[in-house]
Amino acid sequence: MAIVETYQLSKTYKSGYFKKTSVTALVDASIEVRAGEIFGLLGPNGAGKTTFVKILLSIVRSTNGSAQLLGKPVGDVQSRAHCGYLPENHRYPAFLTALETLLFFGKLNGLQKKGAKDKARQLLEFVGLKEWSDRKIQKFSKGMLQRLGLAQALLNDPEVLFLDEPTDGVDPIGRKEMRDLFLRLKNDGVSIFLNSHLLSEVEMISDRVAILNKGALLKVGTLDEVRGGTTVHRIQIAGLLSPEQIKTIGLESQFLQSDETTTTISVKTDAELNRTIDLLRSWGIMIKSVAQQKSSLEDSFIKLVTNGNPV
Ligand SMILES: Nc1ncnc2c1ncn2[C@@H]1O[C@H](COP(=O)(O)OP(=O)(O)O)[C@@H](O)[C@H]1O
Ligand SMILES: [Mg+2]
Structure with a gap:
């Protein structure tokens, strides 16, 4: 009701x-x-x-x-x-x-x-x-x-x-x-x-x-x-990946190097997340964290208020 x-x-x-x-x-x-x-x-x-x-x-x-x-x-x-x-x-x-x-x-x-x-x-x-x-x-x-x-x-x-x-x-x-x-x-x-x-x-x-x-x-x-419902997963790992490893993980993922010692991989789907983790573990790479990142209400609010049209 x-x-x-x-x-x-x-x-x-x-x-x-x-x-x-x-x-x-x-x-x-x-x-x-x-x-x-x-x-x-x-x-x-x-x-x-x-x-x-x-x-x-x-x-x-x-x-x-x-x-x-x-x-x-x-x-x-x-x-x-x-x-x-x-x-x-x-x-x-x-x-x-x-x-x-x-x-x-x-x-x-x-x-x-x-x-x-x-x-x-x-x-x-x-x-x-x-x-x-x-x-x-x-x-x-x-x-x-x-x-x-x-x-x-x-x-x-x-x-x-x-x-x-x-x-x-x-x-x-x-x-x-x-x-x-x-x-x-x-x-x-x-x-x-x-x-x-x-x-x-x-x-x-x-x-x-x-x-x-x-x-x-x-x-x-x-x-x-x-x-806007955009959610990504961010995997942070110790060290750097080789060009072959990057190729194996796939071009769909984004690789962001945080600094000399850590790399952050951003993946979109749950399936991609699991596949990437399996690969990283099989290479013996240390995973430091996995986090879900949503776009915040504030992001969409500011976008809408600055250039939005009424529904
Ligand atoms: N009694 C009133 N007389 C004239 N204008 C008013 C009156 N009450 C609110 N307004 C105007 O109407 C608009 C919306 O106000 P309001 O509903 O209080 O907004 P909000 O609660 O989102 O801050 C504002 O421009 C405000 O100045
Ligand atoms: Mg008010």
Whole structure:
């Protein structure tokens, strides 16, 4: 089942006197997000990611196109009730404690008082803030505030979680903690829609991604599809190969001499890898390492954003 489906979704903001200034934030964006996946919407600042999520949650109205959330047109109150949302740059009153913050949002969510307290405590434990429940949040680091934000987004046991730049400004350990929480949620069956300009973050946990630039979708697909799927194996050996050996291994392989003492052989397929290793071993050559090298998401992202055309 698709949890989010958009068709040629577009948004132009009009502002200024007489609404003369217009900014096109989204152009003809069509995507489908499947239940149970972590979907990463990637793009530089100003690409239109926040606008996209705000339209899905009917905080902002689209100018054109259509969007469905959990099988219903956006704006449906029932569907919205099954969503959790961690907005970007959220601010909570600094004089509240972590628990009070969640109780405040619990009230907004219509949770009963007793139930709200249990739920809040349980969520604080889940996000690793149990010891900090009664501390004022002005003492909290950015990472802790984001984890509190995640707890807030989970108050209504959502089926879908929208996270807007959840790890922006969070230190590496805090980022890892957040990623682990997202994966635990995914294991529990929560679908996650993740907005981010931090490619490597998204690359580590997403099942599928979309690349957005200047409001246009440049690519949508699994990580491998978006990366271009080029994988090579690199075999590093001690010493140099003779011209005969190079000929035997074959012209398909690439030989890169790293320095006087080591040679790196780059092969494309698994079959080639095994054949080459067998040959090297039969010649008594010392293999120092074998590694798989994929083109990174960053490589394809930069390629797409600098010269890509919309899908
Ligand atoms: N309320 C608004 N009024 C006018 N322009 C806006 C508004 N919100 C966003 N924009 C513009 O729309 C574009 C996309 O913004 P946004 O969706 O926030 O991108 P992202 O989240 O990818 O950084 C930007 O050019 C931004 O300046
Ligand atoms: Mg944004």
